[in-house]
Amino acid sequence: METYFEKERKYLYEKAMEVVNAGEMLKAYRKGEKYEVTMEEEYNREFFDLVEKVNLSLMEDKDNFYGYFLFQMEKVIRFDMTSATSVSFKGAKYVIYFNPIIFLELNIKQMETTIKHEILHIVSQHLVRGKDLKDKYTTLAINMAMDVVVNQYLNYLPPYAITLEYINVKYDLKLEPYKTFEYYLEKIQTELELQEEDDEGEEIDSNENVAVEFDIEKTHDSWDESDEIDEKTLKEFTEKIADNSQKGSIPNYLEGMIKSLKSIKGELPWNLYVKKLMGTVEANKKKTITRRNRRQPNRLDLRGELRGHKAEIAVAIDISGSISDEEFKQAIKEVLSIVKNYNQEITIIECDKEIRRTYKVKSVKDVKDRIATGGGTEFSPVFQYANNKKLNLLVYFTDGKGEERLKVVPRGYNILWVISGRGDKLSVLKPYGAVKKLSKVEVKEEIIDMSDTRIDGYSMNNQQPML
Incomplete structure (x- = not known):
C-alpha cells in the first residue's frame, strides 16, 4: 500500500x-x-x-x-x-x-x-x-x-x-x-x-x-x-x-x-604541491601548425602546442636511515605519476654527509635499492650539486635533521622539502622553499595501524566503513 x-x-x-x-x-x-x-x-x-x-x-x-x-x-x-x-x-x-x-x-x-x-x-x-x-x-x-x-x-x-x-x-x-x-x-x-x-x-x-x-x-x-x-x-x-x-x-x-x-592546516599536501610547481616549469611552450589544438580540434585557426622545454628534476633522498624504504618508494612513485605527462628528466640523489650516488630514472623500475649507510646528515652537498646543474625543481626527502644553515645558497630552481612520517620539523632555519609533511605509509609487515593512515584532511582517510 x-x-x-x-x-x-x-x-x-x-x-x-x-x-x-x-x-x-x-x-x-x-x-x-x-x-x-x-x-x-x-x-x-x-x-x-x-x-x-x-x-x-x-x-x-x-x-x-x-x-x-x-x-x-x-x-x-x-x-x-x-x-x-x-x-x-x-x-x-x-x-x-x-x-x-x-x-x-x-x-x-x-x-x-x-x-x-x-x-x-x-x-x-x-x-x-x-x-x-x-x-x-x-x-x-x-x-x-x-x-x-x-x-x-x-x-x-x-x-x-x-x-x-x-x-x-x-x-x-x-x-x-x-x-x-x-x-x-x-x-x-x-x-x-x-x-x-x-x-x-x-x-x-x-x-x-x-x-x-x-x-x-x-x-x-x-x-x-x-x-x-x-x-x-x-x-x-x-x-x-x-x-x-x-x-x-x-x-x-x-x-x-x-x-x-x-x-587541516590550510595548505596543499606535498604531492599536489609538486604538481603545482610543475606547472611553473612548463611555461616555455612553442606553437606548431602540424598539431591541432587538443581542446578545440575543430578550430583550425588555433595552433597546437609542443613542449619545447625539458624540465630537469632532482629527487634527493636522505639515506642516513631516517626514511624507510616503503616511504621513499611510495613517494617516488607519486612523483613519477605527477610528472609523467611533462617533458622531463629525473635524477635521484642519494646523500648522507656527502653525495653517495646519482642516477637517472624514467619509471619506478629504474629506482635502485638504496646504499646502506649509518652516518649523519648534511643537506649542503645536495645544493652544491644542484647549483652546478640546470635544475628546475629539487624535491628533498628527509626526516628534517641536519644543519641549521646551508653552506651554499640555492640558485635558480624551486625547492620542496618533504619531511618523513617519522620526522618532526626541518632543522634548516632558512629553507629557501616550501616544507611539507610526508604522509605515513604502512610498513611491510601485515599489521594495519589505523592511526598511521593519511590524515592531511584532503581525503576521506583510507578506512572502509564499519557497519
Whole structure:
C-alpha cells in the first residue's frame, strides 16, 4: 500500500513538472532561450515539509549526525542544477539546494543518501579542494574523483551516482577502494587525457534555468557561488557545525573525517604541491601548425602546442636511515605519476654527509635499492650539486635533521622539502622553499595501524566503513 509520504512525493513531482512544462522548456533550450521557473509559496512550503520528514528520518537513524547537520543548513529550491542536491557557503552558513525535478524522483532512502553525500563533501573540505585544483585538473575529473570518494561510504545511492564500479567499467580501470581523493583524481585525469576526448555521456536536456537530468560535470557548480572567505575561517565554521551535529556515536569513517578536518592546516599536501610547481616549469611552450589544438580540434585557426622545454628534476633522498624504504618508494612513485605527462628528466640523489650516488630514472623500475649507510646528515652537498646543474625543481626527502644553515645558497630552481612520517620539523632555519609533511605509509609487515593512515584532511582517510 502506498504511504502518505509516497503520495506526497508524487504529487509534488507532478506539480513541479506541470509548472516547468518540460516540453516548452526543451523547445526553449533548443532555441537557446531562457525559461524562467517560479513556484507558488504554497508549493515551497509543501516541498520543505517533505524535506523536513526526510530530516526527521535522518535524526532518528543511527547516523543522526547527518540529520543534525542538515538542521543547521539553509534550504533553497532551484531548478537550474543538474543534480538532486548541491551546496554552497553563503551569509555565514551552509546552504543546501534542491532541484525538485530530480530530487522527487528518488525514494526516501535515496533522498537521505543524496543529503549525506553533500554533507560528506563539506566535512571533507571538497568545496575548498575543488576550487584550488581547477587550474590543474578538469572539472569532470575533479567531480568524479570527489563523488567516488564519498559514495563509497553510502548505501541506497541514486541510479545515476558516480561509483568506483562505474568508473572502473567506463574507463577500463582497476582503481582500488577506499583510497585518497588525490589517488582517484590522478588516475581519472590521466585516463581522460589519454583518451583525448570529452566525456560523451548522454545528452542532457537542460538550459540556463532548468535541468531535468543528472550531469556530473555540472553537479558542483554551486560551489563557485560561495561567498569569498578564507580557508581557515571556513574550516573553523565547519568544525563548529560538525561538533554541534554529534549527538551520539558516529561511524568510524565519519569520525576519521572529522579528525582529518580538524588537522587541516590550510595548505596543499606535498604531492599536489609538486604538481603545482610543475606547472611553473612548463611555461616555455612553442606553437606548431602540424598539431591541432587538443581542446578545440575543430578550430583550425588555433595552433597546437609542443613542449619545447625539458624540465630537469632532482629527487634527493636522505639515506642516513631516517626514511624507510616503503616511504621513499611510495613517494617516488607519486612523483613519477605527477610528472609523467611533462617533458622531463629525473635524477635521484642519494646523500648522507656527502653525495653517495646519482642516477637517472624514467619509471619506478629504474629506482635502485638504496646504499646502506649509518652516518649523519648534511643537506649542503645536495645544493652544491644542484647549483652546478640546470635544475628546475629539487624535491628533498628527509626526516628534517641536519644543519641549521646551508653552506651554499640555492640558485635558480624551486625547492620542496618533504619531511618523513617519522620526522618532526626541518632543522634548516632558512629553507629557501616550501616544507611539507610526508604522509605515513604502512610498513611491510601485515599489521594495519589505523592511526598511521593519511590524515592531511584532503581525503576521506583510507578506512572502509564499519557497519
